[in-house]
Amino acid sequence: MRIFRLGRRRAPSVSTRYCRNCRKAAKSKRTLHAPLVKTTGPHTFQTGAARLITNSILRNAEASPMKTRDKKSAAAADEKATFTFMSRDTISRREFLAVSAAVGVTMLLPGGLSAAVHGKKTFTILHTNDMHSSFIGMGPSSDYTPFSLNDDSTRGGYARLATLIAERREARKGQGPVLVLDAGDYSMGTAFAAASRETGGELELMTHMGYDATTFGNHEFDLGPDGLGRSIGVAAKAGRIPAVVASNTDFAKQDATLGDLQRLAKDGAIRRYVVIERGGIRFGIFGVLGKETQIYTGGAGAVTFSDAIETAKEMVKVLRETEKVDVVIALSHGGVRKGQDGRFSEGDDVRVADVPGVDIVIGGHSHTELQEAIMVNGRAPLVQTGLESRNLGELVMSLDGGKIAVQSYGLYPINDSIAGEIDKLKKLPPPGTVDQGSVATGAGKDGVREIKEWQAIMDHLHSLPVKNPGELPVIPVDERAAEVRAIKAS
Structure with a gap:
């Protein structure tokens, strides 16, 4: 196995939308909840994830209903997404293998493409991993200044991440389809995870940010199988969630x-896998939990896991031969390690990338900030962003006939140069602007009401009924609007 490092082209610095008046207002009112949107001139800044999190989960009755596109508009869209799944309940393992074998054995060239792609095309993957419920970023609360830019050291946070994803989508507009993917461990790690069973907050927020797919990491099982199922179920009742692809996870036991x-x-x-057709390209995406990572799934209970590498080979066969995809993407929560040569040449993510027919690996688990893509055998790029939503990765690829190649790769740091502005949530009433009863408040030396953001959010979440009536409006992600169809063996 040969490991190459792709020559890095640093991601351009994130443009800063700076307003001196806004910053001045922020310094005079260092409070997270009074009021949560400060408007000065043409700039509107969101004060942090409190408004994003609570309102995206709560959907206050005062919010304007958000309408999905009609069928004619959807049909006229340039980019469409078709989700295909093969679940454990629609097909048995024996039937799955039989369907794969029935297609016949075909020589698969690394990166081989179907005949569906004509001419050179470009596509972009925005990706994260190991976000660990880091809704409001990592850094001292006293240092966090959500009203202003360029004056705090907080890294990450879903409000800023959402802004950056939207900016990069806009920047790549007209340059081919864009996918947004995550490689697992999206939950656990902060106090917000305590509410996951009741709110499914992580997946719902990922929906608002436009994620297409994620997979399980070992920490998703910290909730136990029943807690994990309840968390996903609550989020799913609120509307469409990112596809959860779990190819080597088995919960068929009684x-x-x-x-x-x-x-x-x-x-x-x-699902075992998902197929997304967008911009004239068919993407096949599967997800695996690495062998080494499985050791840390202490709460998996009756859930079992098959070998990640053998599963990757099965998925390549099905996606290439049955689904006729052009690009195979693995979401691999297995990690990377440095070998004796000092390069990242070991770990389950590397082994998955070495499977013939796998074009791209979005990795996770080891919390590694890969500033450069690792080219496994000079063929498949392996990327990873670190942890806690501190970075957003951007991988730009090209397809030309039977060849797939990396055009550029870089990490965008998520810091105070990015405004946590969520346009679609501006009309929602800010939480914490009035006394919520269960929220502890106090007066600072300048008389400004002070409150810890995490406490306010947790109080809001715990005040919710456990059951979601399924009537909450969901921000539509137009590019992903599509039908889901099951594949059953005849």
């Missing part, structure tokens, strides 16, 4: 704790 996961697989919320 066990009381697996009921929710089994129902979610049957309904297509959890």
Whole structure:
């Protein structure tokens, strides 16, 4: 196995939309909840994830209903997404292998493409991994200044991440389709994770940010199989969620704790793989939990895992031969390690990238900031962003006939140069502008009401009824609007 490092082209610095008046106002009112939107001139800044998180989960009755596109508009869209899944409940393992074998054995060239792609095309993958419920970023609360830019050291946060994803989508507009993917461990790690069972907040927020797919990391199982199933179920009831691809995760046993996961697989919320057709390209995406990572799934209970490498080979066969995809992408939560030569040449993510037919690996688990893409055998780029939403990765690829190649790769740091502005949530009433009863408040030395953001959000979340009536409006992600179809063996 040969490991190459792609020559880095640093991601351009994020443009700063700076308003001196806004900053001045922020310094005079260092409070997170009074009011949560400060408008001065043409600039509107969101004060942090409190408004994003609580309102995206709560959907206050005062919010304007958000309408999805009609069928004619959807049909006229330039980019369409078709989601295809093969779940454990729609097909058995024996049937799955039989379907694969029935297609016949074909020589697969690395990066081989179907005949569907004509001429050179470009596509972009925006990606994250190991976000660990880091809704409001990492850094001292006293240093966090959400009203202003360029004056705090907080890294990450979903409000800023959402802004950056939207900016990069706009920047890549007209340059081919854009996918937004995550490689697992999207939950656990902060106090917000305590509400995951009741709110499914992580997946719902990823929906608002436009994620197409994610996979399970080891920490998703910290909730236990029943808690994980309940979390995904609550988010799914609120509307479409990113495709959860779990190709080597098996919850087919007869066990009381697996009921929710089994129902979610049957309904297509959890899938072995997903096929997205966008911009004239068919993308096949699967997800695996690495062998080394499986050791840390202490809460998996009755859930079992098959070998990640053998599963990757199966997925390549199905996606190439049955689904006729042009690009195979693996979401691999297995990690990378440096070998004796000092290069990142070991770990399950590397082994998955070495499987013939896998074009791209979005990796996770080891919390590694790969400033350059690792080219496994000079063929498949392996990328990873670190942890806690501190960076957004951008991988630009080209397809030309039977060749797939990296055009550029870089990490965008998520810091105070990015405004946490969520345009679609501006009309929602800000939480914390009035006394919520259960929220502890106090007066600072300048008389300004002070409150810890995480406490306010958690109080809001815990005040919710456990059951979601399924009537909450969801921000539509137009590019991903599509039908889901099941594949069953005849």
